[in-house]
Amino acid sequence: MTGTLILVRHGQSEWNLKNLFTGWRNPDLTELGQTEARATGKALKAHGIVPDLYYTSALRRAQHTLDLMLEEMDILNVTITRNIALNERDYGDLSGLNKDDARDKWGEEQVLVWRRSFDVPPPGGESLKDTAARTLPYYDAEIVPQLKAGKTVLIAAHGNSLRALVMAIEGLTPDEILKREIGTGEPTIYKIGADGALVERVEL
Numbered sequence: 064m065t066g067t068l069i070l071v072r073h074g075q076s077e078w079n080l081k082n083l084f085t086g087w088r089n090p091d092l093t094e095l096g097q098t099e100a101r102a103t104g105k106a107l108k109a110h111g112i113v114p115d116l117y118y119t120s121a122l123r124r125a126q127h128t129l130d131l132m133l134e135e136m137d138i139l140n141v142t143i144t145r146n147i148a149l150n151e152r153d154y155g156d157l158s159g160l161n162k163d164d165a166r167d168k169w170g171e172e173q174v175l176v177w178r179r180s181f182d183v184p185p186p187g188g189e190s191l192k193d194t195a196a197r198t199l200p201y202y203d204a205e206i207v208p209q210l211k212a213g214k215t216v217l218i219a220a221h222g223n224s225l226r227a228l229v230m231a232i233e234g235l236t237p238d239e240i241l242k243r244e245i246g247t248g249e250p251t252i253y254k255i256g257a258d259g260a261l262v263e264r265v266e267l
């Protein structure tokens with residue numbers, strides 16, 4: 064028996080559009096972001112995927128993404144579990160700053176280290192390692208038991224909380240995760256075995 068894990072990054076947010084570091088700030092989706100969320104919901108439906116359990120973060124852009132996906136999937140009467148453990152990486156003092164302005168001020172390389180290195184946090188914020196330290200225990204405690212039992216679990220969350228999960232599930236090195244990007248609205252789908260380990264990644 065295998066479980067199915069569907070990870071979906073929220074659709075484009077108002078701050079993605081403005082190119083601002085967002086982290087724990089709380090912008091909503093843009094029109095495009097709403098369309099992306101709906102398209103992913105439609106694609107899951109077209110593939111006959113009906114999740115048993117639904118998780119999201121404590122942030123509006125991920126919650127709204129999940130709501131729109133559910134609408135497209137004609138799934139309206141379900142329990143949604145929202146948890147801060149699935150929130151985006153906290154961007155600390157960078158939150159609200161423009162990413163290009165930050166590159167001008169601190170240099171391309173430093174900003175890339177803050178955005179993509181495994182263990183260097185942005186000033187006052189979380190590294191990917193820090194993010195994983197809250198996201199993974201939640202995943203292990205709440206979600207893995209469901210996957211081991213053969214359930215289908217949908218998680219709508221964020222670029223970096225999902226990168227932390229992807230790193231652990233695929234067993235990627237800090238170097239490999241540095242290059243891994245997840246687009247807005249993009250689904251990543253895994254089959255997970257009864258032992259909780261990755262069986263295969265599935266493309267829609």
Ligand SMILES: O=C(O)[C@H](O)COP(=O)(O)O
Pocket residue numbers: 083084085086151154178221222223
């Ligand atoms: O929080 C943010 O600014 C974005 O959602 C993710 O940012 P990143 O691409 O810099 O990791």
